[in-house]
Amino acid sequence: MLLTLALSTFGTPLTVDMLDVGQGDSVLLTTPSGRHILVDAGTRSSGVAETLHRLGVEELDLVVATHPHADHIGGMRDVVTEFPIGAYIDSGMEHTTRTYQELMSTIEERGVERRVAQAGQHFDLPDDTDIYVLWPRPSLMRGTRSDLNSNSVVLRVEYGDDCLLLTGDAEEPTEAGLLRAGLEPCDILKVAHHGSGHSSTRRFVEAVSPSIAIISLGENNRYNHPGDSTIRNLEAFDATIYRTDLTGHLSLEMTGEGVVVTDGLAMGAPTEWVAPISTTLVSENQHINIVDNGDVSTDDHIDEEPATNVENTVDDVTVEETTEAAGFCSKMFGWMIFWD
Ligand SMILES: [Zn+2]
Secondary structure, three states: OHHHHHHHHHOOOEEEEEOOOOOOOOEEEEOOOOOEEEEOOOOHHHOHHHHHHHOOOOOEEEEEEOOOOHHHHOOHHHHHHHOOEEEEEEOOOOOOOHHHHHHHHHHHHOOOOEEEOOOOOEEEEOOOEEEEEEEOOOOOOOOOOOHHHHOOOEEEEEEOOEEEEEOOOOOHHHHHHHHHHOOOOOOEEEOHHHHOOOOOOHHHHHHHOOOEEEEOOOOOOOOOOOOHHHHHHHHHOOOEEEEHHHHOOEEEEEOOOOEEEEEOOEOOOOOOOOOOOOOOEEOOOOOOOOOOOOOOOOOHHHHHOOOOOOOOOOOOOOHHHHOOOEEEEOOOOOOEEEEO
């Protein structure tokens, strides 16, 4: 009954599909009118392009590569080759691997519009879908345990009152930077780095306070993901955990007034419960206001960061100093990206 009420009030939901790619990440967002956004593409062998065809995807408005590790961009070359793409966004971190080099060549050959993500950018997509880039900062982090991970593109997706936080493989230094910038709560957390113990600190999870945590990882993976501390921290703040290694493909619907898990079993659910359907409506109470009257920036917090950072790996250069007020329009689909 609650579900019916939610859908009828706000309209068609935005669908979040966490594809079953084993040890890797790939998330497909589908807006109410059928626009598609892909964030990461798993390893090459995980066959994301094939899965997208099977799901009926014909073109991708926006493709995001959170960082250039093979478990996130391995399948990207096939995606770029096989689908029309509105724009391709990445962290700006380069990699020496053949996978990365070949992907860059293919993007260039195909004439795909490529942009570097920076905190403060706002993707104003159709269907009242807003995507805000929270990370990386204009000056990339250096000297961390993994600079590729630390500069992962972090996105906040908003649809109505519902929120999804996509974190790539961000680790503790990134979480600390996001906290300093002023992190808002969010309903769904795509848990960083396959649940690794290098991520999902207690402070970070507390700030996000997700009702639902989704983890993409391979069964019996050699990294021992997820880390005990990650699970402990998520459970401490009452997040219901969903893991692709236990149940495969996960699907959620952001109704605009609450989140519904439509495919996927929560961790710890009774194994005799065969049908992988949950209709739990998670209440919304974690919405931030999108600015109105033409001011498309929500990165006010960028300027609030203290001038003296405790970590010298984060640069203090503000967005204003490094980017011009600008934006561009997707040639193919007409939506706008703004940054201020
Ligand atoms: Zn990864």
